[in-house]
Structure formats: structure tokens, C-alpha cells
Amino acid sequence: MAALPHDSSDQTNSSKKQSIDIIGIQEHRWKGSEDFNTKNTQDTTWVLYYSNADARSNGGVGILVHKHLYKFISSVKNHQISAGYAPTKIADDEDKDRFYDQFTKACKTCPKHDIVVFFGDMNAQIGHNSQGIAHKNDRKWSWMHPNGYKRELDHIAVTEKWRGSFTNCRAYSKVELNSDHKIVSCHFQLEFSRQVLEFKKHTTFNWMILPNDNEKRTNFQTKLNSALTENLRCNNDISTDKMNNILISTITKAAEETIGKRNLNPWALEVTLKLIDNCHNLKMKYLKQNESHRNVINANHLVNKSYKQDRE
Template identity: 25%
Template sequence: MSEKEESEMTEIRKMFSAINRKLTVVEEKLDRNTEAMITIRKENLLLKESIKEQDSRLELLEKEVRKNNIIIQGVADENDEKEEKLTEKIQNILTKMGVKVDVEIDASEIRRIGTYKPNGNRPILVKLQKWKTKMEIYKLTKNLKGSDIWINDDFSKKVQAERKCLTTYLQQVRQQGSTAYLRYNKMIIDGKVYGKEHFEMTVKSKDKRTSSERSPLRLNSIKDDKAKNRDMNGQMNWKKRNKKTASTKIGTWNIQTMLGVGKMEEIAREMKNYNIGILALQEIRWSGEGKVDKEDFTLLYAGEDKQGRNGTGFMISKEYRDMIIDFKRINGRISTIRIKNKIANITLVNVYAPTEDASENDKDDFYDHLERACESIPKHDTMIIIGDTNAKIGKEKYLEKVAGKQSLHNISNDNGKRLCNLAAGTDMFIVSTKFMHKPEHKVTWMRPGKTTGNQIDHALISKKREKMVQDVRSYRGANVDTDHHLVIVKMKMRTIVNKKIKTENKKRWNLEELKEKKDEYESELGKQLAAEVEENDIDNTWGHLKKLYDKSDRKNSRQKTKEGV
């Protein structure tokens, strides 16, 4: 190779080396950009979740602000209407309805919504001070029948849009023969709750078809259910449709202590008032383990070694006491009972978890014992965990498989995360977060001296038996001097009833024949007695008399035969 060629090759090598260096720099920049993009995506996802949480918080806050408001429609409107005159109109309407309310005192604000139009009546917003006043007004809205005035709730714009969509389909559902009505942003169809997501709503602004043509209802399951309730002629079988399934109420209640005189009787009285079959109690604070039998109930309790701390137990009504198979004390915070059931026996696990402020060791120890207790339950049993878990269950997306969207809280606390991990590990569902209720019916513990509270008492059930639970909610009316509310789980149970023992048919007296043969019977018995030797032994004498009595009885046909019955 000539010197010229070698120099050219050297130049080419230098050029390739420079290109390689540039490529390396570009690759490094790409790597850095890729890492930056991944970081940005993660931050974007976190930001979206944060925005969703903020939206849900704002929605709850707006709902709370609008809770006591009402909208009055159909009241004659005037241009430059003064506040005093508007207040007078509202007062007259409520007085005619029969509501004993002083609007100037009970309402914080009264105003028209929107701008004045000559041919229209603007709705009137009335902000009431108390929820109780609003309920009194709603009870007497029937007195507005026949007038052009009606009263509605003050819904947010989002809820109004959802209700508008659902109203489009309400008439269609009713035409199918179903009983349907709107409740907040849901449609209730034959007792079942349906949201906007249950309907195919592919609405396009340029589509000129009607809403019924554009988006058919997704109600095949409802049609199938109704078809099952029709006879061969297509007529509705109302007996079958209206047949109610027997349900059992299982309750849980942190009573804080049962050391007070008469406390047990107070709890039993409330249990009877709410027709509860089995009531799980926490913080009994009795020592040891035992059983208390009363006429109307039985109490099974399991406490610590020393009196005054923790303790759980079950109060069982007299109708269910024969169904209890077994009762076990795990420790001062956990106990179980096993109940007879036709489909599968039910094991109730009663828990009183450490508070959120407790140490990590106490929480770990509690959940270790609880996991072992769950593992010891027979596989075919329906497992239910119930009690004071001190757990706030949030609405995080990753909890969808173990918790519902009807929880009172948006973010889970540490106890809530632990409870959800237990539910995932034992294939259970937190049914206390499943059912839609007012916020006050979700609160299970009230902050001392305040009007706010938390939902920390929960119920979990095996996922394969989740449909057994019909409802879960708290009841504020029950009172035994505790800051916890009574929580009731309504569920379907096919209990085993003890079979009646067949008894032999008793012999009946033929009274008519006895009257006719009275003299003959007495003479025959006298002859038999006269012919016998007197006995000294009382047992022998009675046996002898019985034989004579039966002999005379058979002879004179004193007993009715089957033909004579």
C-alpha cells in the first residue's frame, strides 16, 4: 500500500472514530431523555391521581355545602324583585304547606337563580340552617299537589348532568314494566342500583337520531329476571316476584366497657329493638373466658388475663343460641364462633384492632394472630371478619378488588392498608364499603366533642359468599353510652331448624259412649274388684287396679277407634 493510500485510510479511521464518539454522546443523551420521560410519566400519573382525589374531595365538600339547600320552582317572577318580597313569598308557600318554619330565622339565604326573563319563572334557592327543617318540608310536599310549584334538591352541575342523562332512560325502563326512580345520581330499578355507566351512552353532537335510537339500554339482565317471573301466558307472577328472602341481622358494636351495672341489659335491650340475631362486641373489658346464660340471650366472652383492658364477645339471641357449634378465644382482641348454616357453616371472627397510634410491634402481633386464626377456619366455611378495625379504607384504584367505592374516606390509613392486605391474602371483600348510604349512615365512630366522625368499624366476607350480604350501615339511634355507632350487616342465611320429635297419638275418650254405659261399666269394675284378694303393697295394688281398669275399659269400648275419630 502506498503512502497516499495509508494516509487516506488514516483519515477515514479518524472520521469513523469521530462519528462513533458522536453516536455515543447521542445514545447517552437518549438514555438520559428516556429516564427523564419515564420520570415525567410517573409524575404525570401521580398528578392525575392527586387531581382525582382532589376532585372527589371537592365533590364531597360541595355535597356537604348543598346538603341543606332546596330549590323551589314555579313561583311567579318579577323584575327588580326585592329580597323582603321574595322571603314573604317563600314564607306563604311553606305556611300553606303546613310547615311550621320561620324563614327569616331558619334560612341563611334566599335568592333567585339566573337572570330575569319576562316569560319565565326563575328557580329560587333556599339555604336552610338544619337538615331536620329540610326533611319537615319534604314530608309535606304532597300538599303542593295540584299547584304549579314543586321542590327539588340543590344538586351540583355534575350531578345535574348525570340525572339528565338518566332521566332520558327512565321512561324506557318504566315502559318495560319495571319500577324505577332517581336517587341522587343513580337510578333505582326494582330495588337495584344502576349508575350512568350501566347504559350505553355513545352520544354524538351531530347525530340527529333520538336518544332511544342512539343508545339502547343495557338492561338484558333485568329483562331476564322479569321473564323468570312470568307464567306460560306471559302474565306477571306477582307472588313469585314479591316473595321476600328471610334475612338475618349480624351486628358489631364497640361498647367501650361492660363493667358498669346494668350495661349488659342495656345492650340486650338495644339488640332486641333492632332485631339482631348475633351481636359482636368489642372492649368488654372482662377478664378470662366464659358464658352467661339469660332468658332472652346468651353472652360468650373472651378477655385479657387482667380486667379492664380490651376483650371481645358475642351476644346471641335465644332464637340463634342452638345454632352455635363452637366458640374460641384467640386472645384478648380476637374471638370466633361457628354457626350452623344449610349451604355452608359460617365462622364469625370478632376483632378489636390496635389504634392507628399504636406501635408497629402491636399491629404486627395483632395481624399475625388474626392471619393464623383465619388459616385455622375450615375451608368450606363462610368466613366473616367483623368488629372495630380502627381502619380507614380509601378509594385508591389498587383497592378495587378488596373494597368498594362507597367508603366514607378517600385515603387509607396504615390500619386500612393492613386490613386490605389481609383481605387480599384471604380472598375476602370489605362489604362495609360496598353499599351506597348517606355519610351519616357510614360513620361508625364520632370524635369526642365534635360533629364529624370516621368509618373504622368494618365487615369482611369470603368473596365466594359476597352475595349473601344484602346491606351494611350504621345506626345512630342505638345508645349505650359509647362514642361508637351500632353497625348492622343484613344477610341471607338458611339456618338449620331443629326437627320436631314425633310423638305417639294419645288415646282419646269416647265420652258419649261412656255416658250410655256408665252403670254397666261401674258394675263390671265392682265385680272385678270383689273377686280379687286385697294387697298390702301399694305398687302391687296400683298395678292390679290398672289391669282391672283396662279390662273393663276394653269390654265397654271406652276409647275411640280411628273410625270413630
């Protein structure tokens, strides 16, 4: 904007119609009593956070936030939203260097996992299309020179990690700004990468061998008693949860060293598998050669009977 009027209802009403909740303000030219100020709009539906303009009332940046987001400003810690504007091409090199040094410093001070958003009049053009959704040219340019040519000078920058959460970046002509710039907005929908959960494989030990194998049963009891005695001697005053963990780990280690894992047998035995093949062959003969369907029924009966025996 060329300057932010004290009555900003035109801007806020137009933004509300386009479902815009946060507005970055550049060059508002306001001066407050503090370095960082807060001000409510006249309709009390928006709150303006802004820094002061200089002594000549030039510059100044701020962020307009709709009331339904205002309550989150002091509690949400992992969002960093900043507004600014870059010096023009004809500005002094010292001013340009100072701006980009401040911009770089602000980005580096943000934790790497935070959602960092920076928007403003960057007075610069970028290369390929990065709106997220293809738009016609009228929705791309954000500034028009008095001579009539148009440029994309206003941008919204986000950290690469959260790039997928920001879509449909475009410029609006319907939002009244009283400026030679158009408002640029984007849609934000938080997306998290899918986490692949790693499940720990449960080990099944061959406990059924203990009643029948005296040697392994004796070795297991000896190992278990020795380990439990040592652990209890070293941990006299421990909690119930810790005692439970010690007991589980001790039994597991003793079982690994003496009993071993249980080899799981195939659920269906070889006899059943042969009956299944025979049933399949009879079914194919019935379909192709019109043989008796009674043979297929009898074969299915034998398969089911064999399955039942395998379960037992």
C-alpha cells in the first residue's frame, strides 16, 4: 500500500470476502509509542501488529490478524510469520545489504522445525511459476507501473519443509487497497508426512519342551535364578514398573540361551495340500469335460476334514 489509512475498513472488508485471515502490511507510515505496537481496527474484528516508521514517517511493516486467530498469537510457538519490504533497485547498496542481512538473520534464528512464513513487497521477480495451482496471467502480477506494464513483485516465502502445506498462491484484484499493488494470498492447510511405524517382532519360545527335557529345564531354572538374584541384589529399592521390566528382560534372556525359539509348523500339512490339488483338478475336469459334480463335492469334504485334523 502507498500508506495505511487509520480507517482500514475497506481493506479488511474486501479481505473478509476473499476468506483472507492474515494480511501483511508494508509502508504503513504509522508511528506508535513503542518499538512494537498493537492496535485494534475500528470494527474490532482485526488486530494490527506493527513496527514504527522512521522519523520522517517512511516505511513501517505490520501484520493484520482476524479476531478468530488472535487468541492463538500468544500460545502457538511453532509458527513464525513475518512481513517486510525490500529496497527498490535504485536504493543505496547499503540499504539493500542491511535488509537482506536482517532477513537472513531472522530466518536463521527460527528453529528448523517451525513453520516460517515471510511475505511482503520484495521488489524482485522470480523465475518459474510457483503458485502451486496454474492461474491465468491476471492473477499473477501484483504491481502495475503508471505506464501500464505489470510485474510480480510481491511474494510469500515459506520454508521448504512446509512447502506442501501452502497452495493456490495468487493476486486479487477485488480487494480494495488504494495502492498500485494488489494483495497476494495463499491457502494454508497443515500437512504432516506419514510416519512408518516399526513394530517389534514378538519372539515365541519353545516352552512346551520344558516338561519333557530335564536338562533344558534345569539349565533354564539355574540361569533364571542366578540372574534374578544378581538383579535384585543390585536394585534393592526400585519401583514396581522397573521390577516388571527387569523380570521380563531376565526371563527373555534366560529363554534365549537355554530353550530357543519355537519353530512354527505350517498350518496345513502336506496331506491337506495334496487333497487341495486333487480337488482343484476335479473341478477343472467338471468345468471342461462335464464330469460328475459329486466328485468335486466329495473332494471338498475331504479337504475340510483334513483341515480340521491339522488344527487339532
